[in-house]
Amino acid sequence: MTAAFVLGINTFIAAIFAIAFGVVATMNRSARGARWLAVGYATGILTVLLEFAIPWQANPLPTAATIFLVYLLTLTICLVGVARHYGVEPYANVLAAIWLASILALPVIFSLPYGTALRGLIYQFPYFAMQVLACFVIWRSGRREPLDLLLIALNALVALTYLSKPAIGWLVGTARSSQEYMTSTYAAISQSIGAITLVALALVLLLVMMRDTTAEIMARSETDALSGILNRRGFDTHARHTLASARSTGDPLTLVAADIDHFKNVNDTYGHATGDAVIAHFAALLKETASGGAVVGRLGGEEFAVLLAGTNLADGRRFAESVRERFSAAPPVELGVEHVVTASFGVAQLTLADSLNDLSRRADTALYRAKRAGRNQVSLALNPLPRLPASPSQSLSA
Template identity: 60%
Template sequence: MTAAFVLGINMAVAGIFAVAFTVVAATNRSARGAWWLALGCGVGIVNAGLEFLLRQQADPVPVSIAIFLVFLSALSFALIGVARHYRVEPPWTAMATIWIVTVLLVPVVFSMTYGSLSRLVLYQLPYFAMQALFGMMIWRSGRRQPLDLLLVALQAVGATLYLLKPLFAILVGTARTPQDYMATTYAAISQSGSVVVLIATGLVMLLVTMRDTTAEMIARSETDPLSGVFNRRGFERHAEAALAREGKAALIAADLDHFKQINDSFGHAAGDGVIAHFAAMLAEAAPSEAIVGRVGGEEFAVLLPAALLSDGRLYAEAVRAAFASAELPVLGVDRRFSASFGVAQWMPPETLPDLLHRADTALYRAKSGGRNRVCVALGDLPPTPVRGAA
């Protein structure tokens, strides 16, 4: 298999991935890095084309320098794309440093004897540094799912490959001139290694993009757009999963008091603002593992995993007091609001609907008892001692 044939495969693979990432970017706005990844693959096609053009040059230096810098550009664009996807800031300082060093290396590298070990090492050094940044950036993003770890491993392999290329050149020999590069065994080995890493990285990155896009779609389908917390579907799914994991939990049902009057007096926009403020208070006061959901118009539910009835009551009292004393100038509404709460302790093997029903029963007692208060489910209270009992 000749290097020219492998390079042609590289061009085709880069083109396929360029189209694939372009389609992803065009059809999914949340795929933040797809445009950059498509650009990186597109520039990779240009780089391969320059490799074919090099054979026709009487003076190979201009095209050789272009190949050197264009491929580094392709890596840079891909690095920005990966950073955007992982929602981290691209390592601009490190990238700028690599580019400055690379530009300074250009007159040095291309004045050296072609095929010498020192030239081979300096030529591959910027590629190694840029590829290493890929893995470091993904690792520092904190995402460690299997596909993310596989992507980090592939970047390590790619970076190592750049370090090994000078060794391969020494072992199998390389061309005497740049124009003869494509006819060497070293070129075939180098291009073969590159195409394997390119295909593997591209496929894994596409899988990562699809995984995260699917997760975002599920999250959007389970999130209430007004309050920013889970909708009923999302709350029930996550709450049931939490109950399956935990041995105990407390559930708080909450309802805004006299909400119809707010809408009637100040309009639905003001009512929406009150709902958003109340949801924010529920979420901010809850521990990180809590599941907060808007399960009705002005009705909310909060599941506190690994919590007791007393924990749920303390949480509900804290939110109740904060909300009742807060001044919420929502769309010109200058008044205070209140909410009522019902708290229930999960008692296995009851189901989530049973738990919600008991919390709602306690909530209705809080409503009928005057509102702006917290009531607990009677079934959770300890039995009252009987006087005279032994």
Template identity: 60%
Template sequence: MTAAFVLGINLFIAGIFAVAFAVVAAISRSAHGAKWISLGYATGMATILFEYLLPTQTNPVPVGIAVFLTYLLAMTFCVVGVARHYGFDPRWPVIAGIWIVTIFTIPLTFSIPYASPHRVMLYQSPYFAMQLLILLALIESGRRLKLDLLLAGVMATAALIYASRPLIAWQLGQASLAQDYMATDYAAISQSLGAGTLVAQALVMLLVMMRDTTAEMIVRSETDPLSSVLNRRGFEFHAEAALEQGDAVLVVADLDYFKQINDNFGHAAGDGVIAHFAAIMRDAAPDDAIVGRIGGEEFAVLLPDAMLSDGRLYAETVRGRFATKQLPILGVNQRFTASFGVAQRTASDSLADLSRRADEALYRAKAGGRNLVRVELSELRAANEVA
């Protein structure tokens, strides 16, 4: 298999992945780096086309420099893409430093005899540095899922390949002229290794993006867009899973006189009150709490590993903050209130059982004048008997 044939395969593969990542960028909001990686593979295609031109050149230096720099540019785009996807700064000062050193060493690199391993070492050094930057972004992300670890392994392997090319060139020998590169065993092996890493990196990165896109879709399907907390479906799914782990307290809440808010100030004002109340509930809740909007103006919070007193304290905290906060809605300064019911899970409780008892406490808070917190009576009696 000749280097020219492998190069043609690389051109085809790079085109496929350029399109694939462009499609991912178009359909997924979470794939922040896909457009950069698409641009990287598209730029890599230009590198391959320059390599095809190289054997036809009387003076190979200009086209050789074009090959050298376009490939480095392709890698730069991929560094930015991986960093963007994982939510990290691409380390622009380091990237700029690599480019500055590379450009200033071009005269030295291209003045060394073509067959020299020292030239290969200088040629591969910026590629190795860029590959390390990608690996560093993966390590710093802190993600340790299987696909992330696999991607890190692939990137580390690619870095080792760049580092080993001077040794491969020394063992196999190089052409004496750049125009004869395609006919060498080194070119065939180098391009074959490049094809393997090209496919491996792209496939694993696509799998990572598909995984993260799927996770984003699940989150969006479980999240109430107005309040930014879980919707009823999401709350029930996560709450049922949490109840399997042990004790928990359920707090349910209902905004008082919500219909009057809509009637007096309009539905936009009502939406603002809902969003404000949800933010208070979320901010007051512990990290492991499950917060959801389960109806129009109805909310629920499950507190894992909590006692009845914890639930009551949480509900009183939210009630007090909401009732004392003067909320300007459409130019009208107004205070609003909410009522709360609290129930603690017993060993035999399902989520439906726990919700029913918390609702009973909520109804008593409403009947008692609103802007109140009430606990489920049987639990209060049990607590008194123990006392």
């Protein structure tokens, strides 16, 4: 298999993945990394076309230097794409240092005899540095799922292939000049390695993006657009997981049901836009006051629920009282409301016999009790006492 044939395949592969990442970017506007990767793979096609041009040139030095820089640009764009997808900065200072060192190394690279190990090592080192930097970018994101770890491992492997190329050239021999590169065994091996790594990295990146896009779609389906917290479906899903975890560990669990008092009056007096702002404000208070592991949801209208892992009834009451006091402290004038708005709360702690529905019913009963008692207060659902077994004498008398 000749290097020219493999280069042709690489061109086709790069074009396919450029289109694939472009489609991902088009279908999901928030996939900023996909746009960069589409541009990166499209830029990589230029290096292949330039390789085909070298055999026809009497002085290949300008084109060879352009290939070196364009391929470095390709890796840079792809690195920025990966960083954008993972939501981290792409180490701009390190990128600038790699580019500066690469430009300064150009006269050294092309002054050394063609095919020597030292020339190959200096030539490949910036590419090695880019792949290592990609590993750090992904690691810095803090994501450790299997696909993320696989992507780090692949980038590390690709980095090592760049350093191995001078050794491969030494073992199989290289061309005597740039014009003869395409006919050499080294070129066929080098381009074949490039084709394999190109496909592997692109496929894993696409899988990562598909996974994250699916997770994003799922999150959107479980999120209440107005308040930014979980909707009823999302709350039920996450609450069941939290409840199952609490049962397995034996940790306490408390559910707080909340309802904004006289909310219809807010809508009737100030309009639905202001009512929406009050709902969003109350949801933000719930989320700010709750711990990081809490499940916070809007169940509909002005009704909310917060599931507090690792808390008992007293902890749940303190949480509810804190939100109640903050919400009713003063009229939310900044929201366009000129009178104090309050909320009522019902708190219930999980018992051994409770399902999520049972826990919700007891919290709702406590909430309605708070409403009937005058609103703007917290009511507790006391856990039922365990039934004592009947004594023999009681059984006989019965």
